[in-house]
Amino acid sequence: MASGKIEKVAGPLIVASGLTGAKMFEVARVSEEELIGEIIELHGDLAYIQVYEDTSGLGPGAAVTTTGKSLSIELGPGLLESIYDGIQRPLDTIYRESGHYISRGVSAPGLDRDREWEFKASPELQEGMEIGRGEILGTVQETELIEHRVMVPADLEKGTLRKVPSDGKYRVEDTIASIETEDGVQDVMMFHRWPVRTPRPIVRKIIPSSPLVTGQRVIDTFFPISKGGTATVPGPFGAGKTVVQHQLAKWSDADIIVYVGCGERGNEMTDVLQEFPELVDPATGQPLMKRTVLIANTSNMPVAAREASVYTGITIAEYFRDMGYSVAVLADSTSRWAEAMREMSGRLEEMPGEEGYPAYLPSRIAGFYERAGKGVCLGSDERRGSLSVIGAVSPPGGDLSDPVVQATLKVVKVFWALEDQLAFERHFPAIGWLTSYSLYHDTLREYFLDEVEDGWEEARTTAIELLQKEADLKELVRLVGVDSLSDNDRLILETSKAIREDFLHQSAFDPDDEYTRLSKQYLMLRTILDLHRLCSEAIEKGVELEKLLQLEVKQSIARMRHIGEDNLDEFEKIAEQMKSEINSHLSSAPGDELAGILDREVEKPEKKKDKKKSGKKRQEKPVKKDKEKGKPAEKKKQQKKKEKKPEDKNKE
């Protein structure tokens, strides 16, 4: 630890001299206010420090001291339900202690020092046994939803357990165990620190094979992401990036959500803060906030802390993954993170790469997304955890050739392209079906076949084919008019419209529609495709297209979204209606052989319903408190639902 003094101040960058022995990425304290900074460049005696707080009023001569540590955060019980800034200062504590504005030099520890936790020691531990990093020492019920597993810190060498943990009430700083290693006896507390820029180790990565079920039809059915996968949502402003991120934070079936608001609007974070405590997880009846950690470094907060915020978020996520949970990190928006890098790079007077971004942008982005994945965690029980990362990108003018988008697409496996044209039509989520892609179809195929329905894959490919054809046909219509199309082509236009409006379009603000279970998603799409098949057969039999366009069943299809999850028999009724209406037209047309075909080909929905109960249970929809009261039946079901627990390894 050395001390020196400021030589130069330029925005968030200061240059200090006299810091002998300073290391790269070491944390330094600046001026009497002890502002936090990080060394990002060294030139002989001069250290370039990015400061995580406002630097106005600083001048040459002020003191700077190094701390010997890298930028680290505290990991232990108390993370959940917190809202932190980019360097893990708890914003609620800051509000209580220093008011509405974030003034300079405020500091508060990331974890509450005074709170006592009820600790239950792992029974199998014995004094003198060999114990390695990642071993679970005991558990703390951190919130009603999540059991926090206190692990041997990942930076501790293998050693012998000297002090065996015992049940009782502890604060985070209390020693619960001690381990003798080659370096002597080490005390283990309930929490430890971890440098944010270093990925936490795991034994090995494995290929993710189950989907992160989000309840969003366009995502789950068309472009699914797996647990442990990576996805990106680029789009111009107003296309609904944040709404997509919020929906995923609310409804996706990860055990833990880490939401990083990086350089975005303050009110959006407030929205999450107000809404999440009201949304209820059906398994336990507890607010969703109890599985959520929020990192908020809004656009008006210091730019350097914005750069750190994504690392803080992913480190917390890795910590929960190490416990064996499935975790999802939602970063909104990674463009602001990249811009923060650009700003610092500019102040360092580095040679700029594309669009002024530093040349190391792609490698930083790749390094960030590569921290996602599914893996075998440290510890002898070989538990498995997964970490999914979904990053929003805000390219200027929605231009996908933006360096941040390009660098991101290189590493992520799922691309949800938001299109502003769709947003103008208020088609939400505005995820374009022709440009988006998911590379997880192959690894997830088995899951969908086993857990949902045999026809899942086929339905999806058929639907996408139809939409592709629609795009081609629309070109044609633009040139020659709709009348010149064949009946079959017009039917394709009609069906594609139904897929778009009745299936892909999903309202985030309608309680009936905001979440759709996989089984219902399948039935919805299946129904639309069934109608298409029947209609095209009817056309072959000579039924006039006009009549088919006027079918009343279309109104039922348009209202499919309102069918309750516990009322899926409705789909059977729609199928019946479809059959009888088309049959009535057929009887007046020549060749009325279709009735028999219909019976065979429209599957009975009830059969699907009974199949694979286990799969459906996992996708129970969280409901709002008041709504829940009204539905006792649903509540009973919820109680039976699986408890939140680490991903079952047998499942793999």
Add this chain to the structure above:
Amino acid sequence: MVTEYNTITEIAGPLIMMDQVENASYEELVEVELPSGEKRRGKVLEVNRDKVLVQLFEGTHDVDVDKTRVRFLDKGLELSVSPDILGRVFNGLGVPIDDGPRIIPEKKVNINGSPINPYARIYPQEFIQTGISAIDGLNTLVRGQKLPIFSGFGLPHSELAAQIARQATVPGAESAFAIVFAAMGITFEEANYFISDFQETGAMERVVLFINLANDPTVERISTPRAALTAAEYLAFERGMHVLVIMTDMTNYCEALREVSVARKEIPGRRGYPGYLYTDLATLYERAGLLKGDKEGEVREGSITQIPVLSMPDDDKTHPIPDLTGYITEGQIILDRNLQHKGIYPPINVLPSLSRLRDKGIGEGRTREDHSEVANQLFSSYARSKEVEELAVVLGEAALTETDKAFMAFGEEFERNFVGQAMDENRSIEDTLTSGWELLGKIPRTEIKRIKDEYIEKYLPGAESSAEKGAEEKKEKAGPEKEKSAEGKKKKETRDRDGESVGGGDKKTVEDGGDQG
């Protein structure tokens, strides 16, 4: 201790470079005394050992290297605030420029402000009725929102902003309210349009003006919005007023920023604007909002709602200024030249316009239960009508189907009667929704896909007998009441005053009161 220096070594654009300066600090305010005795102000942009880079707000004209003296004041640029600022006119640095008396400051506040802790915010949900259908109905403004107007040269953004300032009310809630107006680089005529509008409507004593005209010093534009927002924060959060801040024209502000950046020889971002433009704009726009009280669970009286106006160079929405603004603000109102040519006022193109806070600010208990779905249906129907229009251009109207024709008629009527209104027309939200339903009556019912059946039956003209409709309305009136009591005092107030005049006490009043709940 204030030391005086005459060690200027270099003058370039709005910047001066000095050396042998001791104890200068970043962002410090400086006072520059010219040989003529004239005093100007500036701030420190960079300190490097004893070298200091200073930016002068009022320009470097007549500054010389030898005789000009510079004092470092050991504080940032501050604004004197007190309740007396209402009704007064200031320049971009916050110095009064009308002939009024000196402001006796209650306190002095650094104009840069501090970032609001997101945890200390309250999510804006209170509907503001602007009386303009395209805004109220489709892109609803709520209290505490920042909703910019994206305009172009020759479009009536000033008229629109003035109309919003004139008509904006929270139905039923009469509360202390003020307007802060920041003019950056606009012409005298434009500024005068606002001032005379405020005077005519008698609003002047509730207005604070910060004026930097086109011929005023460019760099002063950088401090103008900051001074204005500091005044707004004082009025809102210390005096409990609901403040509407109009900032025009943000494009000029950004250009001033670029001028300084270029003079500093910084590496430029897109179109020569500095790489930190996003961060800089965010420090302005994020100063809007509502705050919690001093304790958890309380609400602090007062709010800041921002309406920045910016002209898009060449009507290009992807230009860095509108682009970055759109990423920070909670939506945007976009004015469109084609609509202007059609003679429609306000020429709001509703399709790319957006209010992000709409969905939580409307609906039952705020505006009306059907609001959100009607709005979505109008949006998608209008989008469809535009598609049809394109089709008609290529193929001719004869090639259109009946449904397409219906949509086309819908689109025209929508532009003329829904978007279009008179400059002094103040429509209640009830009127706006009714006119929306009338329009929806023009398209086939099977095409109304975004609205629940029960609303269609209840509101669509001709869908149900009027007697039943009346009964429904009564029921609805009772509904929100229950909810209200749980939702706290503030809204109850809104409710209690619902009976009061909304659109100026005409015959609509009773009906409005019933449905606004």
